[in-house]
Amino acid sequence: MSIDIMISISVFLITTIFIFWRPNGLNEAWPAAIGASIILMTGVVTTANTFDILNKIGGASVTIIATIVMAVVLESFGFFHWAASRLASLSKGSGYRLYWYIQLLCFLMTILFNNDGSILITTPILILLLKNLNLKTHQQIPYLLSGALIATASSTPIGVSNIVNLIALKIVHMTLYMHTAMMFIPSMAGLLFMSWFMYILVKKKLPRKLPAVKYDMEHMFFTKNFHPLKGKITIETKRQRTRFMLKILMFVFVLRCSLFVASYFSIPIELVAVNGSLVLLGWRWYHLRISPVDILKKAPWQIFVFAFSMYVIIYGLNNSGLTDLLVQFSEPIVNRGLFEASLLMGILVSVLSNLFNNHPALLVGTITLTELHLDPITLKTMYLASIVGSDIGSLLLPIGTLASLIWMHILRQNKIKITWKDYLSVSLIVIPITLFVTLFLLYYWIQLVFV
Numbered sequence: 001m002s003i004d005i006m007i008s009i010s011v012f013l014i015t016t017i018f019i020f021w022r023p024n025g026l027n028e029a030w031p032a033a034i035g036a037s038i039i040l041m042t043g044v045v046t047t048a049n050t051f052d053i054l055n056k057i058g059g060a061s062v063t064i065i066a067t068i069v070m071a072v073v074l075e076s077f078g079f080f081h082w083a084a085s086r087l088a089s090l091s092k093g094s095g096y097r098l099y100w101y102i103q104l105l106c107f108l109m110t111i112l113f114n115n116d117g118s119i120l121i122t123t124p125i126l127i128l129l130l131k132n133l134n135l136k137t138h139q140q141i142p143y144l145l146s147g148a149l150i151a152t153a154s155s156t157p158i159g160v161s162n163i164v165n166l167i168a169l170k171i172v173h174m175t176l177y178m179h180t181a182m183m184f185i186p187s188m189a190g191l192l193f194m195s196w197f198m199y200i201l202v203k204k205k206l207p208r209k210l211p212a213v214k215y216d217m218e219h220m221f222f223t224k225n226f227h228p229l230k231g232k233i234t235i236e237t238k239r240q241r242t243r244f245m246l247k248i249l250m251f252v253f254v255l256r257c258s259l260f261v262a263s264y265f266s267i268p269i270e271l272v273a274v275n276g277s278l279v280l281l282g283w284r285w286y287h288l289r290i291s292p293v294d295i296l297k298k299a300p301w302q303i304f305v306f307a308f309s310m311y312v313i314i315y316g317l318n319n320s321g322l323t324d325l326l327v328q329f330s331e332p333i334v335n336r337g338l339f340e341a342s343l344l345m346g347i348l349v350s351v352l353s354n355l356f357n358n359h360p361a362l363l364v365g366t367i368t369l370t371e372l373h374l375d376p377i378t379l380k381t382m383y384l385a386s387i388v389g390s391d392i393g394s395l396l397l398p399i400g401t402l403a404s405l406i407w408m409h410i411l412r413q414n415k416i417k418i419t420w421k422d423y424l425s426v427s428l429i430v431i432p433i434t435l436f437v438t439l440f441l442l443y444y445w446i447q448l449v450f451v
Helices: 003-021 029-041 047-076 079-091 095-112 115-132 137-153 163-172 176-205 217-225 238-264 269-288 294-298 301-319 322-334 338-356 358-370 376-391 402-413 420-449
Strands: none
Touching: 003 029, 003 301, 029 301, 047 079, 047 115, 047 238, 047 269, 047 294, 047 301, 079 095, 079 115, 079 217, 079 238, 095 115, 095 137, 095 176, 095 238, 115 137, 115 217, 115 402, 137 176, 137 402, 137 420, 163 176, 163 358, 163 376, 176 238, 176 376, 176 420, 217 238, 238 269, 301 322, 301 338, 301 358, 301 402, 322 338, 322 358, 338 358, 338 376, 338 420, 358 376, 376 420
């Protein structure tokens, strides 16, 4: 065994132990960053490799920063309070009805933004609502956890809802249109199954009847922040507030549609996302006189450190022969047929995602696909199966995705403690079954329509 392989494996194992252990609440970014530094200093990952990593993740990282900007702007304009108030109203005092409206909100926010943006938007909304309802922590957990899981999993149907999907699309030269056509129907069916399954699992923990809200969240926010001062807009009635929020959401929707247009004309979609965010920042600055500097304070930068560090560590394993090993392991199974091939890829990327985080895991999985010399339909099917593993299978553990790391970061900021036991009590049951159901539906949908 060469020295590079020994270094790569040792660093990976020690880093993984500290990420899972997290002594004294150690942030995941620290062991990952130290491990990546060792890999870089020992030359296992070269400078050229580092630039290759930056090239692969650069555009997607810019896109997520643009999404963070949008989330902060929405918060400034009162969207969080407005949405929380609407959820309270729509639930009509039913804890069960509230569950389904939360599922719908989280799904729509992921489609409108992406999974990371959805977490940044929906988690504060839910915290605001659940605290206002004066629910105890054990009553809040099912709503927060099921909302986070569906928000992250909802990035499966369309490629622009997850930056890791965008990276993989670039590698396999697949358009957003083809991704959506082949993935939308089976993944939507899988998401419906997942929501229903979680509901059955957590129903006993949900309050049948909700207590009344302590105060009008929407009225309080807008009264405090939108009074007629010089240079500030005035929004006095609920109808005006709703129209105002719908205008912002319509702008975001048009922006999302423009990403597909940009993809068709081979325009970097990060440019579209950045320009859209700048428009929203300018709009906020003009109306509310809020400087864009607050973005620097509110962005979870340590999450980006963690993602880049894990890329470096898995790249070191890749340089030490990981991809070659995966190719040798995969070839016999792929040769058995399309169903076995798609099942293999979904499970493989799920396992790697929960060990490394889904960003580097999907990168390795996609590189493996390109070295298997597959026919077009098998390549596309296995790629989509890897997306299912990356977006759904990765949710087995709370460190499997950037979105779940952001979610835990927001919970810590708000002093809400959800333990690994709480998380695993749902994910260990729901995620494996949902993964298999979605992969099964994906295979038969492609067989029915595209073969």
